[in-house]
């Protein structure tokens with residue numbers, strides 16, 4: 163028998179330990195399937211630029227003759243080799259990663275249930291069968307699009323007209339296909355974690371699921387953090403702390419909400435809450451409010467969006483400590499987060 167642990171520790175377990183463990187599995191697969199390919203394309207982009215300047219004098223100069231033909235050939239060969247066999251590499255890496263993620267998520271689900279309920283977790287969890295059919299089709303389509311688009315640009319008449327931009331554009335189309343493959347990997351891993359968590363809720367007869375977000379989650383995911391649904395149901399779609407991103411007509415959602423989203427649902431039963439203590443869902447939503455107040459986010463998210471989210475938060479009645487609230491009000495007046503947006 164396990165002892166129940168308090169909400170703060172439970173949240174720490176889910177967010178810091180469990181989400182990070184899955185992230186490691188994800189990163190390993192992304193690295194195995196795409197790292198060398200990304201490097202080859204980035205090297206090709208670098209050398210195309212320097213070769214162009216060497217051959218034609220400057221980046222904006224027109225390219226002509228045999229040197230141009232050679233450069234197009236080199237770019238085509240780089241884009242072909244970066245995308246060659248991509249489907250096999252991704253599916254190979256994903257097969258291993260999804261297997262590891264599901265096994266890990268099962269153990270994580272059991273540890274969570276024991277920590278939350280103080281009781282032994284169900285031994286048998288009916289984990290859904292893994293199929294990588296959609297992933298295979300998605301990567302195949304990404305590679306085909308990348309090849310088609312880069313071949314369309316890497317032609318003599320096009321490059322004669324566009325100059326170096328044409329060559330770089332062709333290489334970047336191949337790079338975009340790699341980015342799509344990368345998103346497929348991270349989404350697939352997290353979808354399978356989410357499915358395992360839902361099965362964990364079923365096995366443990368939990369009636370509800372609660373949304374857990376990362377500390378540096380985006381303003382949309384942070385809005386869901388701490389929200390409860392009946393087990394297996396969708397959360398209301400289109401929610402966001404940023405009013406500009408709210409979509410009232412959006413269909414229901416479950417995590418992952420977007421590529422590279424590591425949010426997860428965990429089983430929840432109101433009977434697990436301890437009288438007089440902050441419950442886990444409350445702890446999650448308080449922490450999400452704190453993330454909005456502090457501007458914790460990835461660099462990819464715009465400052466404007468985080469400031470709008472902060473304004474929205476402060477227009478309600480957030481349960482923030484006084485010092486956090488005062489700093490947030492100052493930040494809102496200045497329109498930026500004085501201490502930066504990175505999670506400490």
Ligand SMILES: [Zn+2]
Nearest residue numbers: 383423424425
């Ligand atoms: Zn998320």
